[in-house]
Amino acid sequence: MTEAAPPLRIVILGAGFGGLEAARALAHAPVEVTLVDRHNHHLFQPLLYQVATAALSPGDIAWPVRSIFRRQRNLRVVMAEVTGLDLAARCVRAGELDLPYDALVVATGATHSYFGRDDWAPVAPGLKAIEDATDIRRRLLLAFERAEITADAEERRRLLTFVVVGGGPTGVELAGAMVELARHAMPREFRRIDPAQARVVLIEAGPRILPTFPEELGEVARRSLERMGVQVLTGTRVTDCTPTGVQCGEERIAASTIVWAAGVVASPVGGWLGTERDRAGRVRVGPDLAVPGHAEVFAVGDLAAVTDAKGRPVPGNAPAAKQMGRYVGRLLAARAVGQAPPPPFAYRHHGDLATIGRRSAVVSLDGMRLTGLIGWLFWGVAHVWYLIGFRSRVVVSFEWLWSYLTFQRGARLITGREPAGGNATPMPGERQAAALGTRVAERLPAAAPRELPAPRRVAAGG
Ligand SMILES: Cc1cc2nc3c(=O)[nH]c(=O)nc-3n(C[C@H](O)[C@H](O)[C@H](O)COP(=O)(O)OP(=O)(O)OC[C@H]3O[C@@H](n4cnc5c(N)ncnc54)[C@H](O)[C@@H]3O)c2cc1C
Known part of the structure; x- marks a missing residue:
């Protein structure tokens, strides 16, 4: 009797719009999905400005990833920071954790760019x-x-x-x-x-x-x-x-x-793939969103540089990330059961929206x-x-x-601390409290330095 092949191990990096859709598209496939994100929540970024201006609370626009996937039995969530990729060994490094894969979907998005400043x-x-x-x-x-x-x-x-x-x-x-x-x-x-x-x-x-x-x-x-x-x-x-x-x-x-x-620049994880990237650091992918030279590695969402059927660049927005994630999820679901892959990725632009007030x-x-x-x-x-x-x-x-x-704003709470180097003048008492804290600290015995494990170097992209 021949043993059944073990299920395909798929690791998805990033639980943003792209990663979430890829994971969902694999819900009924005979695969083992590991979804990795440094945060425990999926964030609806389009309404983030409303949290910044006290109109909404963080919990209104973010949801725990575990709760989103509680019913998807073939998926496990790992909350960890991805720190390196070993493409030759097909392994993701997340600190001390090694996550081997048969297929990898990189959906770590982008962040703001200060153009070198x-x-x-x-x-x-x-x-x-x-x-x-x-x-x-x-x-x-x-x-x-x-x-x-x-x-x-x-x-x-x-x-x-x-x-x-x-x-x-x-x-x-x-x-x-x-x-x-x-x-x-x-x-x-x-x-x-x-x-x-x-x-x-x-x-x-x-x-x-x-x-x-x-x-x-x-x-x-x-x-x-x-x-x-x-x-x-x-x-x-x-x-x-x-x-x-x-x-x-x-x-x-x-x-x-x-x-x-x-400005926007792609997440540094894209650089660890070791392939060609555009000026914004986005990874140039093939028509099936696979990374050149690695048919088992895909880049989706803000991290990927993709062109549409007319050769125009696909915009870095939520619908594009979702379409790419869904496409790769379906492609991998087909691959898992030996079916023909879907035709090349085609982006559908629905429109542009912006609210002013x-x-x-x-x-x-x-x-x-x-x-x-x-x-x-x-x-x-x-x-x-x-x-x-x-x-x-x-x-x-x-x-x-x-x-x-x-006309009221429901979330006008001042929370957290002033970061070092910020632009604010201190509130009354802040300086005295800070000075007092220093004096008290001076009188306390210094804590013994903790032994930290030596950092392990991971050959990025190696
Ligand atoms: C303020 C703001 C407003 C926006 N408004 C709109 C809008 O109105 N309409 C629209 O269509 N688009 C909008 N966008 C763009 C849209 O949000 C992005 O295009 C979309 O989120 C891209 O999806 P993604 O999956 O590629 O990346 P993201 O949604 O950014 O997800 C990336 C995920 O990867 C995780 N990650 C990154 N690095 C690591 C790491 N090293 N280890 C572990 N996890 C990691 C992050 O925590 C994150 O969860 C807005 C973006 C911002 C920032």
Whole structure:
């Protein structure tokens, strides 16, 4: 009697949009799936800016990966940071953990790029993870608190100036939500400042905002933002970000809060594949999304450089990542049962959406253009539809309805600590508390240094 072949071991790196869809497409295949992510949750990044501006709470837009896959018996979740790949031995390294595979799906996404100026990161955080959103929320809300107590008029002006760098959809959404927070969400709450006097500046190096949208929609967005009170500066390049503001050539904008929404670079895991990448670090893949020279390794989502049937680059967005993940999942499911693979990957572009603020959004959909209230309603329904689970859909819809009716923001909590190198002046007592902490620490006996295991070098891509 011949023994049945062991099931194909498939390791998926990243539980973002691409990784999740790949895993789901393998639900009924005779395979063993291991889904690895450094976080325990899947995050709906399109609504992250609403956490950063206190409209939603983190739990409204993120879900534990284990709970999403609790019913998928052929899948196990591993929460770990991927630290290396051994393509020759077909093994993923995640710290001390080795994860052997027969097929590998790399879906570790992208992160913000400072175009070689990573030293700007502490003063101009980008928006990618929950921690980034709550950090930006803290900076924003603290700026109002500090402005309320400072006696220095110039410092007050600086504290109430917020700069968003990058006029893509994330920058536009952030700037709109910030000005709404300042002008509508906290009336009558402060005694010495008027939050409505806050200045929000959106800076874009290119000639127009929303460059991936049709030109007329970019113009609609610009006019809407300006009506709301956002100062839009196009054709303006940021040359320096410091704790006290941004420099744009000769012009200096004194600001307390700077948010970076300007550039994107693929996750470093792509570099460990050792194959050709584009300027943004994305891995060039074949028509079946396999990495050249490795028919068993696939790259999907923001990490992959893919072109559509007309030779145009597939955009780095959630629908593209989902389509790629689903495609590779189906391909591997077919491979597991010896079926013919599906035809080459073909991307379907559904449209572009960006919200600007209350009753204002721009939507470009298969030749159809929606703006204003209709666009905003469409944007809202589309985003609620793609949230995971009934609870999130109800909670987010309720939060939106509530803020629409009352202008209030439900998640205005200042949490966490000021990171080193941030741009904030300390709150009263902070300096004394820090000094006291140092003095107490000086008096305490120093803790014995812990023996740490020597770091193991992993030959990336080896
Ligand atoms: C603020 C923001 C707003 C956006 N708005 C929109 C929008 O409105 N519409 C739209 O279509 N798209 C939007 N996008 C883009 C969209 O979110 C991405 O295109 C999409 O998330 C890409 O999916 P992905 O699976 O490739 O990567 P991701 O969804 O980023 O997932 C990557 C996963 O890999 C994990 N990971 C990374 N490195 C490691 C490692 N070394 N070890 C373990 N795990 C790792 C991460 O934790 C993450 O869970 C937005 C993105 C951002 C940041």
